[in-house]
Amino acid sequence: MVAKLESLISEDEIQSKVAELASQITADYGDEPILLIGVLKGSFIFVADLVRHLGENIEIDFVQTSAYDGRTSSSGIVKIKKDLDISIEGRNVLIVEDILDTGQTVRHLRELLGTRRPNSLKVVTLLSKPTANLYGSKAEYVGFEIPDKFVVGYGLDHAERYRNLSYIAVLHV
Numbered sequence: 001m002v003a004k005l006e007s008l009i010s011e012d013e014i015q016s017k018v019a020e021l022a023s024q025i026t027a028d029y030g031d032e033p034i035l036l037i038g039v040l041k042g043s044f045i046f047v048a049d050l051v052r053h054l055g056e057n058i059e060i061d062f063v064q065t066s067a068y069d070g071r072t073s074s075s076g077i078v079k080i081k082k083d084l085d086i087s088i089e090g091r092n093v094l095i096v097e098d099i100l101d102t103g104q105t106v107r108h109l110r111e112l113l114g115t116r117r118p119n120s121l122k123v124v125t126l127l128s129k130p131t132a133n134l135y136g137s138k139a140e141y142v143g144f145e146i147p148d149k150f151v152v153g154y155g156l157d158h159a160e161r162y163r164n165l166s167y168i169a170v171l172h173v
């Protein structure tokens, strides 16, 4: 069967939302330095676009997680596949996510990074599904609330495909 893409959010809509999120972030942090932590791989395009709207006081690092929806346990397990390269102690950390589905990844990252004594710890996500707060860990900045559909594009993949679309589409398989 051939997979079908149904456009959900256009390139223009994404680009104005990214600029809007950057304005909110700039307004909130002022001249304070921010360490942005992109969650690989899905956030790579969002990070790239977002940071180009932010000032000079920005540092960037990445983490990579892998999720196991633990059939054997009530809460899933999120593992760190690639840790940060730099210390976050005393820094204003802003986690950058592509999408909050169950919110489990972000919940785990907050717990883990919280133990490393950052000055502040917030989350920006481009997309958020209705189930995003299942683990009690919403994002401070949300681009779009989307329905509970599987989406691809703008960094998001299905089996590593479609990350390079400049818009976001619902994938019908």
Ligand code: IMP
Pocket: 042, 067, 097, 098, 099, 100, 101, 102, 103, 104, 105, 106, 149, 150, 151, 152, 156, 157, 158
């Ligand atoms: P969570 O831990 O359940 O919030 O899941 C977060 C991760 O699952 C995201 O960072 C994505 O990598 C992946 N994911 C969740 N929903 C989708 C989707 O609709 N399309 C592509 N990836 C998704």
Ligand code: MG
Pocket: 039, 040, 041, 042, 043, 098, 099
């Ligand atoms: Mg992800």
